[in-house]
Amino acid sequence: MKRTTRAFAAGMLFATTILAIVHYTNDKQYTTISEQQYEQIVAERNELAEKLEKQKKEIEKTTPSQKEKVYIYTLTIAKGEASRDVANRLEQAHIIDDAQSFLTYLDTHQLTRALRPGTYVVTSDMSYEQITKKITK
Template sequence: MKRTTRAFAAGMLFATTTLAIVHYITDEQRQNDAISQKQYEQLITERNELAEKLEKLKKETKKETKKETKKETYIYTLTIAKGEASRDIARRLEQAHIIDNAQSFLTYLDTHHLTRALRPGTYVVTSDMSYEQIARNITK
């Protein structure tokens, strides 16, 4: 009988110890989760505030840029001779202020496989045209 009582007491002690450990670990995780949740919410709030400030700055900068830079539009009559190299055409467009960079225009033509599609003729191009529009115009 003593043996049975001791075994029962040992079982109870083991079960109580196991439950206490599980409770302690679970409680600690809940506290960490609560702290993490608060930190997460704080980070989200800060991120939203920063995003709003960035949007305001973008809008202000855009308005100032529009006010400060009124870009002149250049008009150029481009004459392409038969067999003329695309780099010469790009250089002339750059000198006429139609494009900002001859090399980037050549890269555009090369990327879109238009280098050999240039057609001889006379074309009117303007500085407010995109590379695509210029290329479409001179490759017809």
């Protein structure tokens, strides 16, 4: 117990010494600004933020986003086909963003082996839940 306390105290002393050395050898001069200067800086920052927000809105209006584009895919599941293959095809068709997260969803809801053979029309605006309701038992 004494050894631990001594080690802790030595560490505190060492850290304090290092901080003191850094503090007193630092050549930076700290300046204070007046309240008027501070308000001017804040006003400039707010003005820049508003300009950036306007530019962002203009860009969003002129460029179509990926989410606006809805992909439609006819999915055919063969008897005995692995859920991994189905997930990979859905990802390649841009119906889902990530095959692994879809597989995790199937695993979590114990639907990995519940895929029904057949042909289904799925779209990219469907949730994982909607897709799985359509393709499982």
